[in-house]
Amino acid sequence: MTGTTDPPRARTTPTGTTGLRIGELARRTGVAPRLVRYYEQQGLLRAGRAPNGYRTYTDADVERVARVASMVRSGIPTRLLKVILDMEEQAAAEAPHCPRTVAELLAAELSGLEDRIACLTRSRDTIRAVLARTEHAALLSEAPAR
Amino acid sequence: MTGTTDPPRARTTPTGTTGLRIGELARRTGVAPRLVRYYEQQGLLRAGRAPNGYRTYTDADVERVARVASMVRSGIPTRLLKVILDMEEQAAAEAPHCPRTVAELLAAELSGLEDRIACLTRSRDTIRAVLARTEHAALLSEAPAR
DNA sequence: CTAAAGTTTGACATTGATGTCAATGTCAAG
């Protein structure tokens, strides 16, 4: 394993856009390439394509991927996730066009979200408390006390 | 569907304990009986047994079941979940005995929890904002503005 | 006693999220 060939270099386009490829994206987000493709297949992401067929990503995509991964891990079903992300884009644009059915679906999920947040928060506090009480308080270095 | 037979009645024991059976529990928590058994099998729950073999639950179990279900839906892996619940009990008792390895595992999960909470919160806000902006603001009746 | 509803255990199917493998193409270094 003597690293002879340098890891792939992000190719800086003349416009200054840093076109990442999937490997770089994976490294930056901690999300396996396999999953990135999966999320794209599920309609949660879109990726540009280099002339050779490679997927290309922007810095903005890095954030999006991280967010998608985090939400998936939080148990948000991919369908809902897609709707949410689409909404954020539309909201950023301007036209809050939102059919009744979708609105109801969202309203229903809203309380579910509240529950999850509450549960996670409680669990977080539990973990913090336990770590703080044991001799492993040092491990609390990260995650500021809020 | 002419309901002739009454739904099972919780049998009040001489001690005043309300011994629920799995069906009642399911109705109160919204968690399918199948899942309650599953969670028990996974070591996330314990249930008393009536002389006839039926599982019996206390009011405290109702809360616990609801919490377990919510956390599972939030993407907490069952192994971690078990650890957390056990910790809460021990913490309630007194002896915060916590081997190093477990502590590290928890510390690692802690930041993950922070992330999830942040993501969910953001999503919640997004949904609220969208609902509020559309004509479906009425659906916001539940979920207080915090 | 009988029927209906509830419960038990256990087996099997499914769905979603991921891991893994395979065959092939691209690209940069030597």
Next chain:
DNA sequence: CTTGACATTGACATCAATGTCAAACTTTAG
């Protein structure tokens, strides 16, 4: 050109969470 790292697509495997079904027992209504 050859090699090695990375990418692509697609098939297959795995794991957790749930749904579904079946056979047998319990309880309660009539």
